[in-house]
Structure formats: structure tokens, C-alpha cells
Amino acid sequence: MDTPTALGDFLxxxxxxxxxxxxxxxxxxxRRRVPGLRREELALLAGVSITYxxxxxxxxxxxxxxxxxxxxxxxxRLTPDEHTHxxxxxxxxxxxxxxxxxxxxxxxxxxxxxxxxxQVPAVVLDGRNDVLxxxxxxxxxxxxxxxxxxPDTPADRPNLTRMLFLxxxxxxxxxxxxxxxxxxxxxxxxxxxxxxxxGALAELIGSLMLQSPDFEGLWSKHPVRDCTVxxxxxxxxxxxxxxxxxxxxxxxxxxxxxxxxxxxxxGSPSDAALSLLSSLTEEASRARSREPRAAADGRR
Numbered sequence: 288m289d290t291p292t293a294l295g296d297f298l299x300x301x302x303x304x305x306x307x308x309x310x311x312x313x314x315x316x317x318r319r320r321v322p323g324l325r326r327e328e329l330a331l332l333a334g335v336s337i338t339y340x341x342x343x344x345x346x347x348x349x350x351x352x353x354x355x356x357x358x359x360x361x362x363x364r365l366t367p368d369e370h371t372h373x374x375x376x377x378x379x380x381x382x383x384x385x386x387x388x389x390x391x392x393x394x395x396x397x398x399x400x401x402x403x404x405x406q407v408p409a410v411v412l413d414g415r416n417d418v419l420x421x422x423x424x425x426x427x428x429x430x431x432x433x434x435x436x437x438p439d440t441p442a443d444r445p446n447l448t449r450m451l452f453l454x455x456x457x458x459x460x461x462x463x464x465x466x467x468x469x470x471x472x473x474x475x476x477x478x479x480x481x482x483x484x485x486g487a488l489a490e491l492i493g494s495l496m497l498q499s500p501d502f503e504g505l506w507s508k509h510p511v512r513d514c515t516v517x518x519x520x521x522x523x524x525x526x527x528x529x530x531x532x533x534x535x536x537x538x539x540x541x542x543x544x545x546x547x548x549x550x551x552x553x554g555s556p557s558d559a560a561l562s563l564l565s566s567l568t569e570e571a572s573r574a575r576s577r578e579p580r581a582a583a584d585g586r587r
Contacts, residue, residue, distance in 0.1 A: 294376040295344045300509045301363045302329050332362035351377045368477065372511045375480035390441035393419040406565055408549040414478055415488050416447040419544060427568040428549065432456050448475060452499040462520035472505045473512035526564045529557040
């Protein structure tokens with residue numbers, strides 16, 4: 288991702304959201320050439336020169352101080368996540384020679400952990416939302432139409448963001464797809480800001496820009512939001528509607544991997560639906576395990 292360009296896009300997008308009267312400046316009613324605040328108005332609010340701010344917006348200044356960035360965040364009324372994103376974009380890491388992308392794999396102990404929780408849908412993801420592993424219930428909840436072994440082969444790995452925009456069955460899974468899409472893109476923006484030299488992530492973003500008009504339209508709005516906990520409303524093709532709480536737990540092994548877990552309040556209709564899905568999944572798994580034995584008995 289081109290960090291200087293991303294910084295300028297972000298600043299222009301956020302100042303376009305504010306009108307002079309929103310921040311205590313007079314609006315003389317004259318026709319404005321650009322939506323929202325002008326550069327000179329934002330510079331005034333942040334206490335910097337228009338020349339300095341213009342250079343920053345054009346990506347010509349990579350040494351903005353904490354005080355300047357904090358002042359811009361206040362003037363633009365950024366959320367804490369947006370403030371963090373501004374810092375990431377304004378202070379990109381020094382460029383290094385890009386290392387060849389190597390497929391990532393889940394640790395055996397992590398796989399064993401999620402398999403030990405058969406009643407909890409669990410998925411292990413990397414920073415790009417590639418599925419590195421899932422337990423049986425996690426697979427049944429999010430992608431029962433895909434091969435359960437697909438995460439084991441890097442070339443076949445599902446990517447939750449790609450599926451959200453390009454897989455019709457995944458799109459139908461979410462009761463409010465537009466909300467889910469905004470949240471997914473907002474989280475991806477944060478990751479992209481922190482990892483501007485991640486070529487695989489840039490390739491994923493580029494391919495989605497080309498293949499999905501919805502992705503392109505949302506990406507241009509530059510949503511930013513960390514998404515570690517929350518609620519998802521689903522309409523599962525097998526067990527029907529569910530409202531599940533989720534948590535993203537970052538693994539403490541410096542891999543950047545995280546565990547995505549889903550739960551429902553005990554005794555709730557969603558808990559009953561999740562239990563039913565678990566039972567059906569276990570039953571189907573037992574049936575598959577009996578098939579080779581039955582075939583072998585038939586050959587005797």
C-alpha cells in the first residue's frame with residue numbers, strides 16, 4: 288500500500304466530513320469548491336501553517352511530531368482507532384527489501400486447543416484474514432459449503448474478507464451484510480496502515496478492488512475501526528437465525544495470528560441453534576467415519 292497516498296486520502300476524507308460550523312468556524316454561505324473543511328481551516332484549527340499541512344497531506348513530510356498529530360486528531364474529531372491509524376500512516380516504517388511471501392501455518396498446540404472446544408466455533412486467522420485452521424463447528428458455522436481441509440493447503444485457503452465480498456453463500460449468511468462489510472473493511476484499513484510493506488495484503492486489496500464494486504466503494508470511504516469484540520447476526524442455512532457474540536484473541540507468540548471464537552448466552556434461542564448445529568455436525572462426522580468401514584465390509 289502506498290502510505291503517503293493513503294495518508295492524504297485519509298486526511299482529505301476526514302476533513303470532508305466536517306463543516307465549518309461543526310468546529311466553531313464561521314460559514315459565510317459562499318459556494319465552497321470542496322466539501323467539508325478547507326486545508327487552511329484545518330491548519331488553523333490544528334495550529335500549524337497551511338504550507339506544513341499541505342506537505343503532510345501530500346505525503347512530503349514523514350516526521351510529524353506527536354503534538355501535531357494529536358492536534359490534527361482533535362481538529363478532525365477522530366476516534367481513538369482513527370487517531371492510531373493517523374499515526375501509522377504518518378510514520379511508516381523505513382522501507383525494506385520485500386521478503387518473499389512464505390505461507391503461514393498454525394502451531395500444533397493452537398490447533399489442538401481449538402479442537403478441544405467442540406461446542407465453541409473457533410477459527411484461527413492470520414493478519415490478512417486467511418483461515419489457518421478451524422474446528423469442526425467453526426467450519427460448519429462459517430463455511431460448511433467448503434472443504435473442511437482447505438485451510439491445510441495454502442493455495443486453497445479461504446480468506447474471510449474475500450469470501451464476504453465474492454462468495455454468494457457467505458454474503459447470504461449475514462443478516463445485515465452491509466454492516467458486516469463495513470466492519471471488515473474498517474479492520475482491514477487498520478491492519479494495512481500498520482503493515483504498509485505487506486505485499487500479500489496489498490495484493491489481496493488490489494484484487495478485491497478489481498473484482499468487487501462494493502469493496503471498491505467502501506474502501507474509498509476509508510473506514511477505520513478495531514474490531515476485537517462484538518455481535519454478529521447470522522442466518523445459517525441449516526439451523527436458521529442466530530445472534531452470536533464474538534471475540535478476537537491475539538495469540539502471544541509474535542505471529543500476528545488470532546483466534547476468533549463465537550458464543551451465545553446460555554439458554555437463548557441462539558444457544559439452542561448452535562447446539563443443534565454442533566449435534567448435526569458431529570452426526571455427519573460419525574457417518575463419514577463409518578463409510579470406509581462399511582465399504583471394507585462389503586468387499587469381504
